[in-house]
Amino acid sequence: MDLTKQTLANVHEWASRIRQGDFSARLPATECATPAGLADDINRLAEWLESLALERELELKRQQERLEERVQLANELHDSLAQTLAGLKFQVRVLDDTLRQDNELAIWHEMERIEHSLDEANIELRELIADFRAPVTAHGLVPALRKLLSRFRKESGTETVLQNQSGELVLDGEAEVQILRIVREALNNARKHSQANMVRVLLSQGPHGLLRVMIEDDGAGISPQVDDGAGDQHFGLAIMRERAASIGGNLYIESEPGEGTRVVLEWVPQAEEQVAEIVEAEHR
DSSP, rough: OOOOHHHHHHHHHHHHHHHOTTOOOOOOOOSOSTTTTHHHHHHHHHHHHHHHHHHHHHHHHHHHHHHHHHHHHHHHIIIHHHHHHHHHHHOOOHHHHHHTTTTTHHEEEEEEEEHHHHHHHHHHHHHHHHHHSSSSGGOHHHHHHHHHHHHHHHHHHOOOEEOOOSSSOOOOOOHHHHHHHHHHHHHHHHIIIOOEEEEEEEEOOOOTSOEEEEEEESSSSSOHHHSSSOSSSHHHHHHHHHHHHHHEEEEEEOOOOOOOOEEEEEESSSSSHHHHHHHHHHHH
């Protein structure tokens, strides 16, 4: 093949790779005399196309990240604030019926319940804003838990303790986020329902790398009907189990009426199919 045909073949191959999305393709240098600057022009065009493709890829990535943030925020609103507002709407209907009965004591009782629900909604909204302003992955799981417990102590007046027996945890971002959300939901349940004086969060690791996150309180406990039935407390337990399952973990609830509540998350930072086997070995 003479040099001219070789040059045309090179151009054809370059164009084919460009059409297939390989914008890193370049026209190789040849000894053939080509029109002045043709090879340079083609390669500059290829560089421009590659730069354009990279910018487009980065923009799509940014759009995907924004979409994921919106979906995450929507899920958080649904899992927390939306439930409180739904309960508030029901309480307003009850207040309306009570006003028609002209019972002053009952009216004040319902107004106090509504005020309490508004306080809960305000707390949950502030927690959501704080979480999205300072993502957990910025400082790691343990500092984020300390901050969460400090905020819970200030807002609820409940004493809190964090015990970390697992050293410096290095987890992927999704696992850190879900673990923090599980702890936050457990704290929300303790604040709303348990009337606890003390909440303890314990982090520990077993010999097989099994990570345990335990949240326990000394409050009123959970009746079996709540765990199996309906209501916002049952909904909160279901949310925690779903979050644990999303990272391949298992979540257990240990509670008796009047004996407090213990929420235990067990998770191994490995493939999901390995989790059940390791958890079973830990319980033997």
